[in-house]
Amino acid sequence: MDHFLYRDGVLHAEDVSIPEIAAQVGTPFYVYSAATLKRHISLFNEALEWADHLVCFAVKSNSNLAVLKLLGDLGAGMDVVSGGEFHRAIAAGVPGERIVFSGVGKTKDEMRLALGHNIRQFNLESEPEYRALSEVASEMGVEAPVAVRVNPDVDAKTHAKISTGKSENKFGIPIARAREVYAEIAKLPGLKVVGIDVHIGSQLTELEPFRLAYQKVAELTEALREDGHDITRLDLGGGLGIPYERSNDAPPLPIEYGQMVRETVGHLGCEIEIEPGRLVSGNAGLMVSSVIYVKEGEGRDFLIVDAAMNDLVRPAMYEAHHDIIPVIEAEPGVEQRGYDIVGPICETGDTFAKERNMAPLKSDDLIAFRSAGAYGAVMASEYNSRPLIPEVLVSGEQFSVIRARPTYEEMLGRDTIPEWM
Ligand code: LLP
Numbered sequence: 096m097d098h099f100l101y102r103d104g105v106l107h108a109e110d111v112s113i114p115e116i117a118a119q120v121g122t123p124f125y126v127y128s129a130a131t132l133k134r135h136i137s138l139f140n141e142a143l144e145w146a147d148h149l150v151c152f153a154v155k156s157n158s159n160l161a162v163l164k165l166l167g168d169l170g171a172g173m174d175v176v177s178g179g180e181f182h183r184a185i186a187a188g189v190p191g192e193r194i195v196f197s198g199v200g201k202t203k204d205e206m207r208l209a210l211g212h213n214i215r216q217f218n219l220e221s222e223p224e225y226r227a228l229s230e231v232a233s234e235m236g237v238e239a240p241v242a243v244r245v246n247p248d249v250d251a252k253t254h255a256k257i258s259t260g261k262s263e264n265k266f267g268i269p270i271a272r273a274r275e276v277y278a279e280i281a282k283l284p285g286l287k288v289v290g291i292d293v294h295i296g297s298q299l300t301e302l303e304p305f306r307l308a309y310q311k312v313a314e315l316t317e318a319l320r321e322d323g324h325d326i327t328r329l330d331l332g333g334g335l336g337i338p339y340e341r342s343n344d345a346p347p348l349p350i351e352y353g354q355m356v357r358e359t360v361g362h363l364g365c366e367i368e369i370e371p372g373r374l375v376s377g378n379a380g381l382m383v384s385s386v387i388y389v390k391e392g393e394g395r396d397f398l399i400v401d402a403a404m405n406d407l408v409r410p411a412m413y414e415a416h417h418d419i420i421p422v423i424e425a426e427p428g429v430e431q432r433g434y435d436i437v438g439p440i441c442e443t444g445d446t447f448a449k450e451r452n453m454a455p456l457k458s459d460d461l462i463a464f465r466s467a468g469a470y471g472a473v474m475a476s477e478y479n480s481r482p483l484i485p486e487v488l489v490s491g492e493q494f495s496v497i498r499a500r501p502t503y504e505e506m507l508g509r510d511t512i513p514e515w516m
Contacts, residue, residue, distance in 0.1 A: 097128060097131045097378045097379065098128040098130045098131045099128065099131075099381055099463070099465070101424045104423060104424040105422070105423060105424070106420070106421075106422045106423075106424070106463055108126050108127075108128050108381065108489040108494070109128050109129070109130055109489045109490065109491055109492075110489075110491050110492040111489050111492060111493075111494045113126070113381075113383055113422045113461060113463065114422060114423075114461060116383070116487055116489075116494060117383060117385070117422075117461055120485050120487060120496055120500070121485075121500070122383055122384050122385040122401055122402075122461065123382060123383060123384040123385070123400075123401050123402035123406055123484045124382070124383055124484050124485045124486070124487055124500075125380055125381070125382050125383075125467060125468070125471060125472050125484060125485070125486045125487065126380065126381050126383060126486075126487045126488075126489060126494075127157075127159075127162060127376070127379050127380045127468050127486065127487070127488050127489070127497075128379050128380075128489055128490075129165055129488060129489065129490035129491075130490065130491075131378065131379035131468075132162065132165055132166060132375060132376065132379045132468075133165070133169060135349075135371075135374060135375040135376075135378075135379065136150060136152075136166055136169050136171055136375060137169075138348075138349040138350070139349050139353075139369065139371060139374075139375075141349070141350065141353075142349040142350045142352060142353025142354075142356075143353050143356065143367055143369070144353075145353075145357055145361065146356075146357070146361065146365075146366070146367045147366045147367070148366065148367040148368065148369070149171075149172045149193065149215075149366070149367075149368050150171050150172065150368075150369055150371065151171070151172035151173055151174040151193070151194075151195050151330075151368055151369065151370045152166050152171050152172070152173055152174065152370075152371065152372065152375055152376075153174045153333045153370045153371060153372025153373075153375075154173050154174060154175050154176075154180040154183060154184060154372075155174075155176055155180065155372060155470075155473060156372030156373055156375070156376045156377070156468075156469035156470055156473065157372070157376035157380070157468055157469055157471075157472065157473060158179075158180060158183050158473050159472065159486050159488075159497050159498060160183060160186055160187050160497070161488050161495075161497035162376065162488070162497070163183055163184060163187035163189065164187040164188055165488075166375070167184070167187050167188050167189040167193075168188070171189075171193075172189065172193035172194060172195065172215065172368070173189050173193065173194045173195070174194075174195050174197055174333070174370035174372075175194055175195070175196055175197070176196070176197050176198035177198065177205065178202075178204065178205045178208055181194065181196065181205065181208055181209055181212075182208075185212060190212075190213075191209065191212030191213040191214045191215065192213055192214075192215050193215060194209070194212070194214055194215055195214075195215055195216045195217075195218060195330060195368065195370070196209050196214055196216070196217045196218065197218040197244070197292070197294070197370070198218075198220070199220045199221065199224075199265055199266060201217070201224060201227075201228075203227055203230075203231050206227065206228050206231045206232075206239075207231055207235065210231065210232060210235055210237055210239060211235075214239075214240070215240065216240045216241065216242055216289055216290070216292075216328070216330070216368075217239055217240070217241050217242070218241075218242050218243075218244045218292040218330060219241050219242070219243050219244065219268075219280075220243075220244050220266060220267055220268065221268065222268075222276070222279075225241065225243075225276075225279075225280055225283065225286065226283070228241070228285070228286060229283040229284055229285045229286050230285070231285070232284075232285030232286065233284045233285035237285070238285060238286065238287045239285055239286055239287065240287050240289045241280065241286050241287065241288060241289065242288075242289060242290040242291055242292040242328065242330055243267075243268055243273060243276055243277065243280070243291060243292065244266065244267040244268065244292040244293065244294065245267050245268055245269075245270040245273050245291060245292070245293055245311075245312065245315065246260060246261075246262060246264065246266055246267030246268060246269050246270060247260055247270050247293060247295065247307070247308040247311045247312070248260070248261060248262040248269070248270065249261070249295050249304050249307045249308045249311075250304060251295045251296030251297075251299050251304045251334065252299070252300075252301060252304055253296045253297060253298050253299055253300070253334075253336070254298065254413050254415075256412070256413055257296055257297040257298060257413070258295070258296040258297075259294060259295060259296045259297075260293070260294070260295025260296055260304070260308060266294070267292075267293070267294075270311055270315060273291075273315055273319070274315075274318055274319065274322060277319055277322065277324050278322065281323075281324065288324050288325060288326070289325070289326075289327055289328050290326055290327060290328030290329055290330060290365065290366075290368075291312055291315060291316060291319070291326060291328075291329055291330070292329075292330040292332070293308055293309070293312050293329075293330070293331060293332055294330075294331075294332025294333060294334060294370065295308050295332065295334060296334050297333065297334050297336075297372075297373060298334070298336040298337070298373060299334045299335060299336050299346070300336040300344075300346040300347075301346070301347070302347050302351065302352065302355050305331075305334070305335075305352070305355060306355055306358075306359055309331060309355070309356065309359035309360050310359050312329060312331070312359075312360060313359055313360045313362075313363060316329065316360070316363050316365065317363075326363075326365065327365055327366060328365055328366045328367075328368060329360055329363070329365045329366075329367055329368065330368040330369070330370065331356060331360075331367065331368065331369050331370075332369065332370050333369065333370040333371040333372050333373070333374075334371075335347070335349065335352050335371060335373075335374045336373070336374075337373055337374055337377045337378055337466060337469075338378075338466075339415065339416050339417060339418065339465075339466050340416055340418060341418055341465075349374065356369075372469055372470075373469040373470065375469075376468040376469040377466050377467075377468050377469035377470075378465070378466050378468065379468040380466075380467045380468020380469070380471060381463045381464060381465060381467055381468075382402055382406065382407050382463070382464040382467040382471060382484075383422065383461060383462070383463050383464075384400040384401050384402035384461070384462055384463075384464070385400065385401050385459055385460065385461050385462070386398055386399070386400055386401075386456050386457065386458055386459060386460045386461075386462065387399045387400060387401050387439065387458065388458055389456065389457060389458065392435070395433065395434075395435055395450070396432060396433070396434050396435070397434065397435050397436075397437055398434040398435070398436045398437070398453075398456060398462075399437055399438070399439060400436060400437070400438060400447075400462065401438075401439070402438055402447075402464070402484070403438025403439055403440040403445050403479070403481060404438055404440055404442070404444060404445040404447075404478075405438075405440060405475060405476045405477065405478040405479060405481050406438075406471075406475050406481070406483075406484050407447070407464060407467055407471050407474075407475070408474050408475070408476075409470060409471070409474070410446065410447045410448065411442075411444040411445065411446070412474075416448075417447065417448075417464045417465055417466055417467060418464075418465040418466065419436060419447065419448055419451060419453070419462055419463070419464055419465070420462065420463050420465065421453065421454060421456065421460065421461070421462055421463075422460075422461035422462060422463055423460070423461070425453075425454030426454075429454045429455070430454075430455075431452040431453055431454055431455075432452065432453065432454075432455055433450040433451065433452050434448075434450075434451050434452075434453055434456070435448070435449050435450065435451075436448040436451055436462075439479075440478065440479050440481075441479070447464070472484070472486055472498075477506065480506065482500050482501050482502075482503070482506060483498075483500070483501060484500060485498055485499055485500040486498040
C-alpha cells in the first residue's frame with residue numbers, strides 16, 4: 096500500500112496534489128511520501144517482532160538526507176557501501192552503532208572513517224579485505240566488529256544484473272570455505288567476530304531462495320559455534336521484491352518473510368539484522384514528468400516526455416517495468432491508445448515503455464512513474480547535460496524540496512578551464 100491516490104480525479108501524494116507540486120518546482124521531479132516510508136519500516140519491525148532485531152535501510156536505494164533522517168528517527172539502522180553513504184548516514188543523525196558497512200571494495204580510508212565512528216559491523220567479502228581491516232584497526236588501537244558475507248550458491252531467480260548469491264558472482268566468500276576463513280580471522284589482531292552476513296540478490300519475488308540461503312546460514316552458525324566463535328548476529332541482507340506491475344501477482348509480504356526467517360534461523364537466538372532498500376523506498380516514490388510532444392510515428396505514437404533515462408535509468412538498464420499513470424485521471428470509458436513513452440536523450444535506449452496503453456494525452460499533461468523511490472534519483476546522471484531533477488518529500492498536507500534542481504551556473508561552475516588554455 097502507498098499514499099499516492101486519486102482524489103476527485105487528481106493524483107495526490109498524501110494530502111498534496113501533484114499538479115500543485117509541479118506548479119511550484121517544475122517537472123520532472125521525484126516525490127516521496129513520508130507516511131509510506133514509515134509504514135514500510137514498521138512492516139519489517141512487526142515481521143521481526145519475535146527477535147531482537149535491527150532494520151538497516153540500504154542507503155544505496157535512496158540516499159537523500161531527509162529520507163535517511165526520517166528513517167533514522169524511527170530507529171532504523173543503515174546499510175552503507177561507500178564513504179559517501181557513510182557520511183550521509185552520519186549527517187542524517189544515525190549513530191555509527193546502527194550502521195553496517197557492506198561492499199566488496201572498502202578502502203582503508205573508508206575503514207578508518209567507519210572505525211572512527213564506532214561502526215556496528217563490517218560485512219567482509221574477501222581475504223585481502225579482512226587483512227587490510229586488521230591492519231587499520233590495529234593501527235588505530237581498536238577492535239573492528241566483523242561478519243563474513245558468505246556466498247551460499249543459491250539462485251535468487253531475479254534479473255542477472257542484480258543476482259549476487261551464485262558462486263560465479265563477485266560477492267562473498269564461498270560458504271564451503273567459511274570455517275577456514277573464520278578460523279583465520281580469529282587469529283588476526285584488531286578483528287572481533289560478531290556474526291554472519293548473507294545477501295543473495297535484489298527484487299526477489301519468492302521466498303524459496305531466501306529459505307535455502309538462510310538454512311545454510313543456520314547450519315554454518317552451529318558449525319562456527321562448535322569451532323568456538325561467538326556468533327550473536329545474523330545479517331540476512333535485503334532483496335525482498337515489490338510489485339512493479341499492479342496487474343501482476345504480488346511478491347511475498349514482509350510478515351511472510353519474517354515468518355520464514357523465524358522458521359530458518361529463529362532457534363539460534365541470534366540478533367537479526369536485515370538490509371531492505373527497495374521494499375522501504377521503492378513504492379514510496381513517484382517520478383513526475385510532463386509531456387513535451389505527442390509525435391505520430393509509423394504505426395505508433397511517441398509520447399516524448401521531459402524525463403529521460405538519465406533521470407530514471409532502470410528501464411534502459413534492466414528492461415525494468417514501471418507503471419506509468421496520468422496525473423489527471425482519464426474519464427471512464429475513454430478509448431486508450433498504445434504509446435511508446437520516450438525521453439529527449441539522443442539514444443534509442445531512452446525508452447521508458449513500448450506500446451503502453453493510456454488514455455489520450457497531449458502536450459503539457461502530467462504523468463507519473465510509479466515505484467520510483469528506490470534506485471531512481473540515486474542512479475541519475477547529468478548525461479546530455481541535463482540537470483539532476485529535484486526531490487520533494489510530502490508529509491500530510493506539507494511538502495518540501497529536499498534536493499533542489501541545480502542551476503546551469505552551478506552545473507558549469509564545477510568544471511575548470513585550465514589557465515594555460
Ligand atoms: N544489501 C546489499 C549487500 C545489497 O547489495 C543490496 C542491493 C541491498 C542490501 C538492498 O537490496 P534491496 O532490498 O533494495 O533489493 N539498481 C538495481 C538494484 C541493485 C541492488 C544492489 N544491491 C535496480 O534498480 O533494480
